[in-house]
Amino acid sequence: MNNAIGNSMYVVIAGAGHVGAHIAEALLEQGHSVAVIESDMKRFENIEAMDVLAIHGNAASPKNLADAGINSANMLVAVTGSDETNIIACVIGKSKGCKTIARLRSPDYLREGVGTGNLDVFGMDLVVSPDVVTANHISRSLLLPSLVESGELSEGQSLIIELRLSEGNPTLRRMLGSIQLPPGAIICSVSRNGQLLLPERVGPLELGDRIILVLDSRMLVANVETAFGVTKGGGTAVGGRLETGIDKIVIVGATKTGIQVAKKLENEKAMIVMDTNTERCQHARDVLEKAIVIHGDATDSALFIDEGLGDASVLVATTKNTDFNMLSCLLAKKRGVTRTMAIVDEPELKLLFEQIGVDMAVSPRMMTVDFILQNILGKQISSTQTTLHGSGITVLEVLVKDTLWMVGKEFGNIKFPRGAFVGSVIRGGKAIKPTRFDTIMPGDRIIMMAPQDSLHKVEKLFSYHSGTWRFR
Incomplete structure (x- = not known):
């Protein structure tokens, strides 16, 4: 068995939903080999059309995992709709020497306040909770009040x-x-x-x-x-x-994500959590210390006025109903709220929401995909998980290893894909704007900006000649 991660990895993916399919597609475009296990026939047929080894069946089955090549795989990514299936698949994968990543949704399997880390007891090298990843992104944006988007670079040392x-x-x-x-x-x-x-x-x-x-x-x-x-x-x-900045924040939806955001910020901001469900409201009151919890409908004009929510700096809609999130944000804008954010179920709706007036739309599915891919591919190619508003531009941070073919060449001599360009370079912990005559050096972190249709060409430009993949 070869568990060294070199130019090409063999990755088994459990689950071919939106997250699993996107991860498979990205890995294939990077030149890696992929097997996918899926129990749903429609999803299985969709994944069969890709250049993967497709296995129809339960991803927790030792036989199905063996048929998928788990004995020779470098990594197992478990992203089925069942936490229990993901856990069992990881236990089996770990016993075969694989690195393992699991998406878990239930807080019963996550340590308090932790949604990104490892759970050795279940044989997982990395656990990702979509709710926590999304809440972290929203909270960071709320703490930077004048910013539309933000993302960490250079492993948290720099910021875009x-x-x-x-x-x-x-x-x-x-x-x-x-x-x-x-x-x-x-x-x-x-x-x-x-x-x-x-x-x-x-x-x-x-x-x-x-x-x-x-x-x-x-x-x-x-x-x-x-x-x-x-x-x-x-x-x-x-x-x-x-405009006085962010003082009062209204969270619509006492969901896992909404409560996580309120928990993170209630000691710094005036937090109000609204929900139409009595039980969810009571749960929010039980777990939050300072936030005010209101039982009611955010689209109710009379309630909005009576509770004085029109002077809120931000309204964040985190319910599971995408249409309700959009309506809550648009009505809040009309009632005086300065800035709105909404969670969208379908990633394709993100740009639409922002075009019709929602200041920031967040897709937990795509944030989960980005987070997992960063941890599969390491920091040689990593996205900040931010698609810049209105432009469809993705920011990539590329760590230059000494084996990269372009080391020693001038920036002006590199033919970047159409529409892609170097935004800046982080060298020695400092951000610089390189000229076309500057030389690419080992250790540089090149901040690339690329439209979606050029993104994979940029990744290939930096990845196919280096052989420096690593598991973080």
Whole structure:
């Protein structure tokens, strides 16, 4: 059995739902071999059309796992709809020497407050809870009030952020070059009306522009906010009045994700949790210490006014009903709430939600896919789990190993796929903007920006010649 992860891995995936199918597709495009076990006939037929070894049956069956090649596999990824099936599959996989990753939804199997880690007792090297991964992303965005999106780079040491210019912002109509940024803050690009512009081609800043920056320290966020006319409290001058930043947050839905967000922030923000279900409300009251829990419908205009929710800074809709989440956000906007976020069931709806007025839409499925892929492929190719609003651009962080074929070459001599470009480079812990004459060096973390149709070409450009995959 070969468990060393080199140029090509053999990965067994248990479950061919949205998450399993996307992971299989991504691994195939990276040149890895994949087997998939699926019990549902329709999903099985869909996965059969891919270049995988498809096994129809229960993923917890030792025979099915053996037929899938578990004895020679490098890794098992268990993402069926059953936590118990995922656990059993991992126990069997671990006994065969595989690295194991499992998606678990039930809090009964997760340590308090932990949804990403390992559970050695069940033979799992990595456990991912979609609710916790999603809650972490939402909480991080809420703690950076002026930002539309944010994501960690350089294993948490650096940050990529997207900042939107609203009405009355003092930097409107100014040139980017006139804005004094702190050292360590690099402007990668500007998204304008769905088009991504290089900094040198932006011209005067316009209403709605989204500035995409890389910061070599989270501590620089406040300085960047100040540079772009955002107050220390996160507010921006709008039409002569001051928006006060994030003070009150309304969570619609006492779901696992909603409660996780409230738990993380209730000691720092005024948190209100709303739900139409009496039992869920009582559970929220039992587990939350400071948050206010309201039994009611967020779309009820009278209740919204009576509870004074119109002055909330943010409303986050986390229910399992995507349509209700959208309606809650749109009505909240009309009632005075400054910013809205919504969880969407189908990843394809994310862009639609943002186009019709929801400030940020989050897909737990795609966040789970991204998180698992990062941990399968390590940090050579890793996505920040952020698709930049309106532009369909994905940010990739590429760790340059000394075996990479482009080491020693100048950036200007590398033919990047159409639409993809280097936003910045993190070198020695510092963010820099490379010129076409700068040389690519081992240890560089290249921050690539690529549209969806060029994403896999970028990954292949960096991965096929290096042989540096590792399991984190």
